[in-house]
Amino acid sequence: MRAKSLGKKIAFYVGIVLVWQALDMASIWPDSVFPSPYEVAEDLGYGAADGTLWIGIGTSLWRLAAGFAIAVAGGIMLGIFMARVNTVNETIGSIVLGLQSIPSVAWAPLAIIWFGLTDAGIIFVTVAGALFAVTINTYTGVKSINPDFIAAAQNMGAKGEQLITKVLIPAAFPYLITGFKQGWAFGWRGVVGAELLFSFLGLGFLLNVGRQLSDVSQVIGMMIVIMIIGIVIDGLIFKRLEDKVMARWGLR
């Protein structure tokens, strides 16, 4: 079964490349607008050889990691507060959904003004993108905990920090994972979007360089790299984490 699924996947990707190559060979558009898969691969090869690609990936991932860590810490705190303290929910909670609807790139102009063209500015955009997804999912997770569990823990003397770390977070963890998954995806978009606008290192910057040099191969190459990183992070980290959590919490 697995082999068959893998076979389908390979056939699909080979198919895409073949159609792409055929379109290129049909010469409907000039090469300066529509490059061949070979040209894109070649361009990526150069980037890998002179190090720009690796530095770009490293820079973007570093920003993602920093922004995501802040968003997770902040989002869990905010989510728990919202779920446990009614006043917080009625005040801050009412605006979180609205903030969540702001595309992360829309934070970039503000970040440029506040932080200048710095890593901090791009990380700010990443946090703004990821924070509210984590918050909302944490809130939902804590809200859906069986109140008896919390009451039982409190009867046994758990309170404050202990209640949060030993009861609320573990019980809400499956939701938290969903929040992380959404949050990192929003954060990743935020990183690349901000890099496009900031034009200050990273994969988004390299994509922009490609555009400014009329180098479509580099533009498409960077888009592919951004996508592959998305697939890899989702598949290697979050999918596995989710599977483990689901199995351990007996949800599957």
Place this chain on the structure above:
Amino acid sequence: MKILPLAGAAVAALVAIFVILSVVSANDPDKNEVRVAFFANISHAVPIVGIENGYYSDQLGQTQIKTKIVDSGPEAIEALFVNSVDLAYVGPAPFVNGYVKSGGEGIKIISGAANNGASFVVQKDSTISGPSDLAGKKIAAPFVGNTQDVSLRNYLAENDLKPAEKGGNVIVYNIANPEIYTIFAKGEIDAAWVPEPTATMLVENLGGKRLFQEQDLWPNKKFPSVLLVGRADYIEKHPDIIQKFLLAHEKSVEWINQNPAQTEATYIKFYKSHTGKTLPENIVHNSFSQISFTNQIDSDAIDLFAERAYSLGYLGRHGYSLDDIYANTMEIIQWQS
């Protein structure tokens, strides 16, 4: 296996959408008009003055001239490629890049327009006095692949410095001129390699020090900064329009050289109507004095730009050829007669 025909249909639909979109976006080529792109920079005084004084419309008669003001050379080249303009006033670096990227077919140089007019400006209290002080510094230049960007990165490379994205320790910010002005004012950058009037504005308004003028680094102390270029297919199809356009272009160059004070006034007026901002006279005057307007083409300098861009990796890795970069205007004139 029902999935295969389904997938085939999906791919076909996607391709169809793509083709339709690209057909819809293409302009009608037979319209009697010429669309020209240029910048709101003072080095682009040739089209600005020519339009203001009516030289183009006088020459072109029935043919409408449509203008598109862009922010950067790469943007102008992009506009040529996607057929949203026919001619453009751009720097040599974006031209060379576009020429090589289009396989030497897309665009050609019709005439020169301006020389010089870019400077390296450092902060007023800066300790930078030469290339050896640039390690670890933050320097801004307009868009990647633009003329100043090529000069800056070449200058860094010649002095064994590498930009951060290649693992070096000089951070190069590629942002638009107005933003360079803003971050220079905030002190977020140490230096900027910028065209006029931004360079003079950094000096006059923000107390920046003009460390050197770019022409100081060039043989004969001059380099081409603005060229008149066009889409090859347009030039071939409309030699009459190109001829008339060129006559107006030359008239404009001549007038600018004879009437510098009026040119400055015309530019201030144009800038006001384009951006809503009034540029102080002294800024315009000092910027203007940095630039020389000419329709001569310094082909050696253009070759040198290409060499530099190539060594920066901007022109791919398969070598390049500038064999056919000039529109044969002699030929155009013969057709005309």
